[in-house]
Amino acid sequence: MKHFTQFESLSLSKTLIQSALAYKANPLIDVQKGFKKRIGCIFLNPSLRTRASTQxxxxxxxxxxxxVNMDKEGWALEMREGAIMNKGTVEHIKDAAAVLGSYFDILAIRAFPSLTNKTEDIEDFVFNQFIKYSGKPVISLESAIRHPLQSLADMITIQEHWKEARKPKVVLTWAPHIKAIPHAVANSFAEWAIGNDHDVTITHPVGYELDPIFTKGAHITHNQAEALADADFVYVKNWSAFNDYGKIHSTDSSWMLTEKHFEAAPQAKVMHCLPVRRNVELSDEILDGSRSIVQEQATNRIYAAQAVISHLLG
Amino acid sequence: MKHFTQFESLSLSKTLIQSALAYKANPLIDVQKGFKKRIGCIFLNPSLRTRASTQxxxxxxxxxxxxVNMDKEGWALEMREGAIMNKGTVEHIKDAAAVLGSYFDILAIRAFPSLTNKTEDIEDFVFNQFIKYSGKPVISLESAIRHPLQSLADMITIQEHWKEARKPKVVLTWAPHIKAIPHAVANSFAEWAIGNDHDVTITHPVGYELDPIFTKGAHITHNQAEALADADFVYVKNWSAFNDYGKIHSTDSSWMLTEKHFEAAPQAKVMHCLPVRRNVELSDEILDGSRSIVQEQATNRIYAAQAVISHLLG
Amino acid sequence: MKHFTQFESLSLSKTLIQSALAYKANPLIDVQKGFKKRIGCIFLNPSLRTRASTQxxxxxxxxxxxxVNMDKEGWALEMREGAIMNKGTVEHIKDAAAVLGSYFDILAIRAFPSLTNKTEDIEDFVFNQFIKYSGKPVISLESAIRHPLQSLADMITIQEHWKEARKPKVVLTWAPHIKAIPHAVANSFAEWAIGNDHDVTITHPVGYELDPIFTKGAHITHNQAEALADADFVYVKNWSAFNDYGKIHSTDSSWMLTEKHFEAAPQAKVMHCLPVRRNVELSDEILDGSRSIVQEQATNRIYAAQAVISHLLG
Incomplete structure (x- = not known):
């Protein structure tokens, strides 16, 4: 693994999960490993969990x-190759990325999608410019299309809760929202859950099909009730339309999960990456009840990041 | 002491003052005590002294x-229990607080009042939500109604300057301002000065009565000259009306302290928590003269915080 | 050296350059020197390189x-002595500077010019207020009129590239821009290059004369082609007019350097402090070619700062 940007292989995923669980049991076992090494955490967008847990x-x-809060403390970045920079952007990403690469041992970068320029977003353009020009290992703190540290934390959380021999039934369900939300968490969760050989079902209203590159191997249905039946883990997440890029087609509140939805899945645990819009995506009764493991996911963000950074330190 | 949010007892106050003075004499005596422990400094509002001195x-x-600059780097927080989050707020405080609690050993939080919702402010609602949901020791970096680290630093400063056997006469005087200012510093100073068994007088124009919960035991007068006579320490601070909540009733500039006001208190030291509006709250001649101990108060913020954090570390 | 704000002497400059090169060869040779010493990095303006490299x-x-992002996290500063602070400013610089001085062992401060108040700018008023009131060693992270850490990094970079016995011909050329840009980098580069006894030529369109205090000893010409002939190092930088203070007189794009400009200076290296507006100040072909040493300059910012901080630590 040269960068940490996506699911690479089941064996690497297993290695990272084991490493994360070892760090969770004893966070300081490698406290000398990174002596005087620096990680630059570059934020082009807001962050709470990712910001704190990565540090x-x-x-x-x-x-x-x-x-480095690039969006607030630094200079507006130009992204286009060959641009004549006579407008609002002050620094080209190729210059900024090269400088940051020369300053840090590892870079960790958050760069959300535009949700308007589909071509650029699906190429993960901004994020890949950092990889291209920094010359250093780069960790995704959520890119335009993936959020792999979140997904690794999710896989750790599932493993902690699943002790049976059979594959867990893992459901990714679309949830209502009031804003156009990126696909990164949904894409990555599908990619990692399928890659980890779970039994994956994805459910969403018509028009919310995800990029098939991430969902190959999953059972996909528009029938949420069918999807939830006998579920072991239910990941709740909104995303905007992918085909009709960045649009909101439905905010059908019946898709918001409540206890009623779990009559056919009494043991199911509920997951969410946070921040969650309560009583829009998920009801209070779920989030405040014993079914929710969202706080465990958040805690595991530390150990997911620790495993990844440690792996990149070598 | 489980959290540090207010004056608790004279004996605890004395313990903290002694501890702070020991740290001031030798800041690094406990430099190993917090090895690999983390304090999360959560700001919902601006800060200079508090931000730097706590770190x-x-x-x-x-x-x-x-x-964590929650106001700028994170997500807008929802505070209302049971809210349907389909508006501007992105994350509920109960979720954010629980995550932060799982990440840090101690949380330190700044959360100013609204000055519009009196009920919520006097319950110290936002601050107490962090206490309720974080599950970790919480230090107030100024809440809606108290600023205890400032007051502890003030008590340290008074003790450093007071070597006589008798109680010092400590005066809290309202000062003019152009904006509606919270009551936190005034409340806390009264609470701590009375709790520390000083001889406390509070003076302000009619209409600026503080919440009596904080001022019980103080002599209260609308006659500033009478209050200042024979004062040993004069704490200058603006606050907005409490009864007519958050309103400005007077900006009477005669309440601004100048040297002339000290004719009947020639030895009095002048205190202010900073930031101070010069020549509105206090004249340049006072602030730049030998009567002012405002910089000592600011310096003592470090050792007040160090004593409190050390105490919470156990 | 008590503060680091400008070029002081050739011998001090040589000392700092040697120290920086030693740190570049082995960054951790003095890793114990600053144990539990703190540097406060105070930003009144945006920063990327300076922010990261100084840390x-x-x-x-x-x-x-x-x-401390004073512009975003703290309080709006009043600068005028004797001001009646009944407007937008919340804290006087004399109070803020004194507090910061009591908190830190060294202060490093970025304070850009107004480009409207020439008198205040050329006195370096804001920056000098910090020096006056903080009582601690102050490092300029770019003031209204100088950017000495940049210039020291530039001198280091020139020294690394120049092995001949003769003096290098060093050219500072004005470049087009769309905004009114401070004079700090141009002033400082001239000051340091002349002070380091290089053969310095400055070229710019009519109307862009720099403050002669910084350019004494340089050959000054309006003929860019003549200036560039036989150049060894060409420093590219925009600045606004100094005499007609802060104005833009020309954005003549023929002044933008391209390969064509170097026909009479085939060996010349091109320098820029970054951020650079590509294809406005400098062409992509230059910046992406072997002639550019801008990334080396950026990297040397770390070691310039390290040499300066180490010197101030004593």
Whole structure:
């Protein structure tokens, strides 16, 4: 693994999950490993969990994290090759990325999609420019199309809860929202759950089909009730339309999960990456009840990041 | 002490003052105490002194402070229980607080009042939500109604300057301002000065009565000259009306302290929490003269925070 | 050297360059030197390179850097002596600077010019207020009229590339831009290049004369082609008019450097402080070609800062 941007293989995923669980049991076992190494945490967008958990993961490894809020503290970035920069952008990403690469041992970058320029988004253009020009290992803190640290934390959480021999039935269900939301979490969760050989079902209203590149191997249905039946883990997430790119086609509130939805899946655990819009995506009764493992997912963000950083340190 | 949010007892206050003075004499005596412990400094509002001094206090104890500017870097927080989150707020405080609690050993939080919703403010609603949901020791970096780290620093500063056997006469005087200012500093100063058994007088124009919960035991007068006579320490602070909540009733500039006001209190030291509006709250001649101990108060913010954090570390 | 704000002497410059090169060869040779010392990095303006490189330099010396984004996280500063602060400013710089001075061992400050108040700018008023009131060593992270850490990094870069016995011909050329840009980088580069006894030529269109205080000893010409002939190093930078203060007189795109401009200077290296507006100040072909040493300059920002901080630590 040269960068951490996506699911690569089942064996690497297993290695990272085991490493994360070892760090969770003893966060400081490798506290000397990153002595005087620096990770630059570059934010082009807001962040709470990712910002804090990545810093803590680095500190657990003895590294010195430095946060750069590129969107607020730095200069507006130009992304287009060959641009004549006589407008609002002040620095080209190729220059900024090269400088940051020369300053840090590892870069971790958050760069959300535009949700308007589909071509650029699906190429993960901004994120890949950092990879192209920084010359250093790059960790995705959520790119235009993937959120792999979240998904690794999700896989850790599922493994902690699943002790049976059979594959767990893992359901990814679309949920209502009031805004156009990126596909990154949904894409990555599908990619990692399928890659980890779980029994994956994806359910959403008509028009919310995800990019098939991420969902190959999943059972896909528009019938949420059918999807939820006998589920072991239900991942709740909104996303905007992919085909009719970035649009909102439905906010049908019947898709919001409540306890009633779980009559045919009494043991199912409910997952969400947070932040969650309560009583829009998920009801209070679910989030505040014993079915919810969203806080465990959030806690595991530390150990997912720690496993990944440690792996990149070598 | 489980959290540090208010004056609890004279004996605890004395313990913290002694601890702070010991740290001031030798900041690094406990430099190993907080090894690989993290304090999350959560700001919902601006800060200069508090931001820097809390980080330095934590570093003096060997901790790793992480700042989260929730107002700028994170997600807009929903505060209402049971809210249907289909508006501007992105994350419920109960979810954010629980995540932050799982990430940090101690949380330190700044959450100003609305000055419009009196009920919510006097319940210290936002601050108490963090306490309720984080599950970790919480330090107030100024809440809607109290600023206890400031008050502890103030008590330290008074003790450093007061070597006589008799109680010092401590005066809290309202000062003019152009904006509606919270009551937190005034409330806390009254609470701590009375709790520390000083001889406390509070003076303000009619209509600026503070919440009596904080001022019980103080002599209260609308006659500033009478209050200042023979004062040993004069704390200058603006606050908006409490009864007519958050309103400005007077900006009477005669209440601004100048040297002339100290004819009957020649030895009095002048205190202010900073930031101070010069020549509105206090004249340049006072602030730049030998009577002012405002910079000592600011310096003592480090050691107040260090004593509190150390106490919570156990 | 008590503060680091400008070129002081050739011998000090040589000392700092040698120190920086030693740190570049082995960044951690003095990793204990700054144990539990703190540098406060105070930003009144945006920053990428300066922000990250200064923190890394401090960390290389074992210091604990703390960033204060005064423009975003703190209080609006009043600058005028004797001001009646009944408007938008919340804290006087004399109070803020004194507090910061009491909190930190070294202060590093970025304070851009207004480009409207020439008198205040050329006095470097804001920056000097920090020096006046903080009582601690102050490092300029770019002031209204100078950017000495950039210039020191530039001198280091020139020294790394220049092995001949003769003086290098160093050219500072004005470049087009769409905005009114400060003079700090141009002033400082001239000051340091002349002070380092290089053969310095400055070229710009009529009306862009720099403050002669910085350019004494340089050959100045309006003929860019003549200036570039036989150049060894060409520093490209826009600046607004100094005499007609802060104005833009020309954006003549023929001044933008392309390969064509280097026919009479085939060996010339091209320098820029970054951020650079590509295809406005400098062409892609230059920036992406072997002539450009802009990334080396950026990397040397770390070691310039490290040499300066180390010198101030004593």
């Amino acid at each position: 803590i993961a680095a500190l657990n490894l003895g590294m010195e994290p430095i946060v | 330095i206090a934590a570093l003096n104890l060997g901790m790793e402070p992480i700042v | 890394i330099a401090a960390l290389n010396l074992g210091m604990e850097p703390i960033v």
